[in-house]
Amino acid sequence: MDKRRKVSNPLALAVLAFLLMEPMHPYELGRRLQETDKDRSFNYNRGSLYMVVRQLTKAGFIAEQETVRDTERPERTVYSITDEGRHELYDWLRELVATPREEYPHFGVALSLLSVLPPAEAAELLERRSQALVTEIGGIRERVRAATGGGLPWVFLVEEEYRLALLEAEHRFVTRLVPALEQPDYISSWHKIFDPQ
Incomplete structure (x- = not known):
């Protein structure tokens, strides 16, 4: 039986994985998802990405690291993965890799x-x-x-x-x-x- 996740959108798994590599702003996360074609594996759009970032923050899996102010761009919040988020990433990914599940294409x-x-x-x-x-x-x-x-x-x-x-x-x-x-x-x-x- 699948474990109940605090954030169940698979896009959250990608966000955690990219933040494992380095802290970044959601816009940068989206750009990297598209550059690496990982966005083809998820139901992705900018709105859903920001929603997932909010959910992950609320769940304690990621945290605001800093807010960057740039004269040419609006204020940007950079997020980093927490220890709890790192644990969630590995636990969730291990489950998805090891356990077949019923899908409804x-x-x-x-x-x-x-x-x-x-x-x-x-x-x-x-x-x-x-x-x-x-x-x-x-x-x-x-x-x-x-x-x-x-x-x-x-x-x-x-x-x-x-x-x-x-x-x-x-x-x-x-x-x-x-x-x-x-x-x-x-x-x-x-x-x-x-x-x-």
Whole structure:
């Protein structure tokens, strides 16, 4: 069973990890998340980042280290991780790495109700999905190739390798599913259930 967390938004885990490296202002945190493509792994926007920073501060996982005043920019508060935050980071990360958990991706929901769609339409929509997957897979491969070619160690791209493995598996699945939807037996049974005339 998952442990109940004081701050449960996964973006909080990224904030703690980046603050483990060095104290910084939320704007800098956001910039680094985007520069390293870590923002692709979280539901991220500037508003959600500031909300998570407030929650982490309230929970005692991070603390204001200093407020910087600059004549060209507004006042900026720099945050650092606390000992309690360091413990939370390692405990939470260990749990996520070691323990599989039930997740509910939107495509799984769609597949659970796929039989509602007419077979020809379902097959056509899955063909479109297949093409979108091919495009996405190609983009990830190119990003990984460029990053590793630029000297970035593989471990900093492991989430992209995972994403690639999932997308490739999904593409194989979709490719096998389309012909099954086009089988005359399935089409006939669909009409009996959803379009009896």
